[in-house]
Amino acid sequence: MKLSAYHIAGNKLRTTHILNVKTESPTVKTFTFKDKQCAKAKPGQFLMLWIPRVDEIPLSISDTRKDGTVSVAVKKVGEATKALHGMKTGEIIGVRGPFGNSFTKSEGKILMVGGGTGIAPLLFLAKRLTSKAAKLSFVMGAKTREELLFKNELDALCTEQSTIATTEDGSYGLKCLATEPLETLLNKEKFDMIYTCGPEQMVRKVFDLAEKHGIALEASLERIMRCGIGLCGSCIIGRFRVCRDGPVFASHQLREVKGELGISKRDFNGKRIPLE
Numbered sequence: 001m002k003l004s005a006y007h008i009a010g011n012k013l014r015t016t017h018i019l020n021v022k023t024e025s026p027t028v029k030t031f032t033f034k035d036k037q038c039a040k041a042k043p044g045q046f047l048m049l050w051i052p053r054v055d056e057i058p059l060s061i062s063d064t065r066k067d068g069t070v071s072v073a074v075k076k077v078g079e080a081t082k083a084l085h086g087m088k089t090g091e092i093i094g095v096r097g098p099f100g101n102s103f104t105k106s107e108g109k110i111l112m113v114g115g116g117t118g119i120a121p122l123l124f125l126a127k128r129l130t131s132k133a134a135k136l137s138f139v140m141g142a143k144t145r146e147e148l149l150f151k152n153e154l155d156a157l158c159t160e161q162s163t164i165a166t167t168e169d170g171s172y173g174l175k176c177l178a179t180e181p182l183e184t185l186l187n188k189e190k191f192d193m194i195y196t197c198g199p200e201q202m203v204r205k206v207f208d209l210a211e212k213h214g215i216a217l218e219a220s221l222e223r224i225m226r227c228g229i230g231l232c233g234s235c236i237i238g239r240f241r242v243c244r245d246g247p248v249f250a251s252h253q254l255r256e257v258k259g260e261l262g263i264s265k266r267d268f269n270g271k272r273i274p275l276e
């Protein structure tokens, strides 16, 4: 595979310092640092973050600013994310990217459906879309009230109504999965575009509902990633490499991978395993 100049430039590892660490929830922290190249990223793109002596992991970019700063919202799940959560302002990290494609900007009536840290790239997109005066509604889901991320920021951006929040334990909003109020909403209202990101079973349900109602959809997917530039093959879904052809996929592409979407993924050895 031939690499573009864009990929070659972005693929060079740059070291930088953590400028700010913000606790968003008991398991999620937002890390901000300076990186000129990633500061040019579009909503949906991701970067590879190197945690010295531990690992390099893919993370969606959750915000960029004109001063060259970039943010990522990270959930503590395993060795690398635990080590990152232990890091403080001033410590060194490495960055490659930005990689992958981005959400396409659409106008009209827009619905976003996010779960867990999947809300972060949608917040980035929402910030860019509202400047285009799109009509925006948001359905968000989390396990508990404390894990409902960026609710206030999203309420401020939604033009239609405040966000519809769901929690699995009923500690805030509706006690159900994010896809339940979605079904009611889609029976009532017509949307021009749905954007979604979050646990893949949720993404699958959102995709099925969008298909049923004939609404265009873009979903950001996650797979195991190593190189981030389409070379190693660890992020395969169907005929696609998520790092290069995605991570954002449109309805026509998702139809091709229906046998895997929300059902299975590849493990670190390339073996197909069921999604938890």
Ligand SMILES: Cc1cc2nc3c(=O)[nH]c(=O)nc-3n(C[C@H](O)[C@H](O)[C@H](O)COP(=O)(O)OP(=O)(O)OC[C@H]3O[C@@H](n4cnc5c(N)ncnc54)[C@H](O)[C@@H]3O)c2cc1C
Pocket: 046, 055, 056, 057, 058, 059, 060, 061, 072, 073, 074, 075, 076, 077, 078, 079, 080, 081, 082, 117, 120, 221, 222, 223, 224, 225, 226, 247
């Ligand atoms: C495009 C993309 C964007 C992502 N954006 C975010 C984000 O914004 N915030 C966030 O908290 N997480 C995000 N993730 C998931 C994040 O990369 C994993 O949670 C992280 O790599 C886990 O590493 P660990 O060592 O802490 O956990 P481990 O114990 O090593 O793994 C825990 C689980 O994380 C997943 N994982 C581990 N390593 C990788 C890897 N190299 N690539 C992909 N998944 C992996 C696996 O499903 C694994 O079962 C994203 C993943 C992808 C592919």
Ligand code: FES
Pocket: 224, 225, 226, 227, 228, 229, 230, 231, 232, 233, 234, 235, 236, 241, 242, 243, 244
């Ligand atoms: S991560 Fe290597 S091909 Fe996608």
